[in-house]
Amino acid sequence: MITRTVAAGAAIAGAVTVAALLLAGAGRTGATPDRNRAVAAVGEARTGRLTMVLPAAVSDRIYAAPSAVGRPIVVIDAGHGGQDPGATSVSGQVHEKDLTLALARELRDTLVERGRVRVAMTRDDDRYLTLDERAAVAQRLDASTFVSLHMDSAPNPLARGATIYSLSDVASDAEAARAAAADNRGGSDEAGGGSVAAMLSDLAMRDQMNASAEFATRVAGKSAGRFELRPEPHRFADFHVLRRAAAPAILFEAGYISNADDELLLRDPEHRKAIVLALAQAIEADVATRSRIES
Numbered sequence: 001m002i003t004r005t006v007a008a009g010a011a012i013a014g015a016v017t018v019a020a021l022l023l024a025g026a027g028r029t030g031a032t033p034d035r036n037r038a039v040a041a042v043g044e045a046r047t048g049r050l051t052m053v054l055p056a057a058v059s060d061r062i063y064a065a066p067s068a069v070g071r072p073i074v075v076i077d078a079g080h081g082g083q084d085p086g087a088t089s090v091s092g093q094v095h096e097k098d099l100t101l102a103l104a105r106e107l108r109d110t111l112v113e114r115g116r117v118r119v120a121m122t123r124d125d126d127r128y129l130t131l132d133e134r135a136a137v138a139q140r141l142d143a144s145t146f147v148s149l150h151m152d153s154a155p156n157p158l159a160r161g162a163t164i165y166s167l168s169d170v171a172s173d174a175e176a177a178r179a180a181a182a183d184n185r186g187g188s189d190e191a192g193g194g195s196v197a198a199m200l201s202d203l204a205m206r207d208q209m210n211a212s213a214e215f216a217t218r219v220a221g222k223s224a225g226r227f228e229l230r231p232e233p234h235r236f237a238d239f240h241v242l243r244r245a246a247a248p249a250i251l252f253e254a255g256y257i258s259n260a261d262d263e264l265l266l267r268d269p270e271h272r273k274a275i276v277l278a279l280a281q282a283i284e285a286d287v288a289t290r291s292r293i294e295s
Helices: 009-029 032-047 096-114 131-140 174-183 196-223 240-244 260-266 269-294
Strands: 002-007 049-054 073-078 118-121 145-152 162-167 229-237 249-256
Touching (some): 073 096, 096 118, 096 269, 118 131, 131 145, 145 240, 145 269, 162 174, 162 196, 162 240, 174 229, 196 229, 240 249, 249 260, 249 269, 260 269
Parallel strands (some): 073 145, 162 229
Antiparallel strands (some): 162 249
16 A cells, blocks of 8 residues: 545635534544544645555556656546456447457547547556556546546347446436446445545545536537437446546446447447547546646
C-alpha cells in the first residue's frame, strides 16, 4: 500500500466545519481516538490537503505524443478481464472482456494520435483487476478523467444501443440500479460509517458527481447520430469504480452483445471507430472546459 496527498478542492471549507463538529462531539463523549482523528482532519482541511491510502501499482504507464507532455491524464478502464469474462455474446463466439480491451486500445491510440491528452490504461492485456485497483490508477496519477468501458447484456434479445452512466447516490431507474449492483460485485464493502474521512469524502463527492454528469452529457451529445443510443442514454447509479476514481468519470456501455445486430457492430472495427471518435471528442472537450474553469 502507498499513500498519496491530494487537494481537497471545493469541499475544504465544509470539511473544516464537519471536522470541527466531530471534534466538539468527541469532546462531549470523551472519545479520545475520534477527537485525535478530528483534530488531524481539521488541520488537513485547513491546508487543503487530504491523505488517502492506495493499493499498490498495477500499471502506471503513460501513453502520449511528444507534444502532449504535461497535458491532463485520461485513464481508460477496459472492463472485466482474466477469470472474469463479463457477458458472453449471443453467438457465443466472443466475451465482453475481449471487446472492451479492443475498444480501450483503439480509444487510447486515437487520443494519443490527436495529442490533446495523455493516456493511461487500467489493463492492456487479459488480466483480472479489482474495482479498487482500477480506480487506484486514476487516483495515483491524479487523472483528469476516468472512462470505464463495458458491453451490455439483457434477457430481452431486442434490447440494443449504448448507455452512458455517471455516478449518483440514487439510481435514475431500476435498470441502472441493477447494472450498478452487478458491476459492484467484487468491490470493497467499506461503508465509512460516519468516520471523519467518510464525511470529508462525501463533501468532496458532490463536485465529482456534477462534473461526471456534465461529462456524460457531452458523450451523449457527441454520440448522437453516429451510432445507436438507448432512449434517454445518460443514466446514473452508485457505481463503486466511479465513486473511487476521484475524478470526473463515466461508465460507457457500448451496446448489447446479447443482441445479434449489436454484437456484429461491436465486433466490427469500423463501427468501433465511430464510438472511439465520439468518446475522444467528448473527452477532449470536457478536459479543455474544466482546465479553463480551473485556471
